[in-house]
Amino acid sequence: MWFKHLHLYRLHEAPSISGDTLEDALAEQAFRPLGGSEATRLGWRPPGGRRSTQYMHELQGHRLLSALRQERLLPASVVREEVEERVADREAAEGQPVSRKDKQAIKEQVYEELLPRAFVRSQKVDLWWDTRGGLIGINASSRKRAEEILDLLRQTLGSLKVTPLASQTLPVRAMTEWLNDADSRPADLLLGDQVELKAQGDDGVLRARQVDLDSDEIHTLLAGGRQATRLALEIEGRLSMVLHDDLALKSLRFSDALLDEANASDDGDDAILRMETDFVLMAQALAAASAQLLSWLGGEASQDATSSVTANLASTP
Structure with a gap:
């Protein structure tokens, strides 16, 4: 249940749709297995898997949806x-x-x-919808895959207007500054041990793991004009992540305290209740982390400022 990656989107003019109506709409777009001549197929499936027939779970304003994507592998x-x-x-x-x-x-x-006759590969992709915060987060390894799920949601709802979440300060600028100047880092931000540094010219990309990000070597590379395009961070007491230059969050790891809280809950060996408990705790942590991250980056950019990267998936008349 715990997300490993997160692509965040801001909802604009979010459709008002009840849980029952959404449940019915998702069922109409339910996943069906690939036909013999189809290369790919995408549809909704119950987040609880085969043991459930419920297509949407909603707890404290957080909705959980799951899509299933199948493709035939023909090299x-x-x-x-x-x-x-x-x-x-x-x-x-x-x-x-x-x-x-x-x-x-x-x-x-x-x-x-x-x-x-080709092999079939199946991939489950979870979607978190924060109805109160107006955010959608998708647990996908790539932006392309995330936007496929958004397109499926658009088809399901009839229309959907979203933009990738954007900040006033570009992540590249902030990450580079945090590496350059320890005093510029927010008090509750901790550096991890991974970084990607990209050169301005043709010197390529340097990736490093398990390194001291405050070392002289890193500072020398930054002094040479490199910029941070990925950076391992930790929000103290909540979760760790690798922040990318497009504001995607990868390699999410939730705090031991949060996982212990989930494990301590009494689910009566009910797998669905366990999933819902994990989800609501995770969703609350992701909502708080998203707000914290935006505050570190100078707040959220206005819609006009992000028009060049708009992912407007509204249906056409």
């Missing part, structure tokens, strides 16, 4: 080898080269024939 190298073999056989039989148009037709035929 391009496999398709290419089969196409080359068929082209060679045809050229040998006809005594002349196969045209580019015919090669493309052979490739499409091979793809259609092999796709139903």
Whole structure:
């Protein structure tokens, strides 16, 4: 249940939808297994898995949704080898080269024939909706995957207007300053031991783990013009993370105190109750951490200021 990654989005003109109405809408877009000729499919599934038929859980204004994505794994190298073999056989039989148009037709035929036999990979993606705070957070490793889930939610609701959460101070600027000047760090911010430093020119990217971020080596690299694009941080007493330059939070680790609180709760061996307990504690921690992070970064940027990175998923008329 505990999120490992978080992509945050600000809801604008958030739709007012009751829990029952949302439950019905999610059920209409429920996941169905891939058909034989389909490459990918995405739909909602109960967060509790097979032991549940409930598509949405809401506790203290926090909603939990889960999507399931399936895709067939058909390596391009496999398709290419089969196409080359068929082209060679045809050229040998006809005594002349196969045209580019015919090669493309052979490739499409091979793809259609092999796709139903390809392995299927399933991926569960959880979504946290803070109805009171107007935030949506998605537990996905990439922004692309997160926005696929947002698009599914748009289809489900009919419209959805969101923008990636943005701060007044760019994360790159703040992270670089925190590394350069220990006095600039907020009192409750602790540095971790991971960093990514990107050069202005063609010197590439330097990634380091298990390092002292206050070391002379790091300061020398910063003095040479490098900027921090990823930085391991800890919000004291709550959670640790790696902050990225697009405000994505990766490698989330929740505090032992919070996990102990979850483990101490009496769920009566009810798996769904256990999931809900974990979720509400996690959601509260994420809401507090998001607010704390924004305060460190000078507050939230206005909608006009973030227009260049708007992810406006409103449906078209």
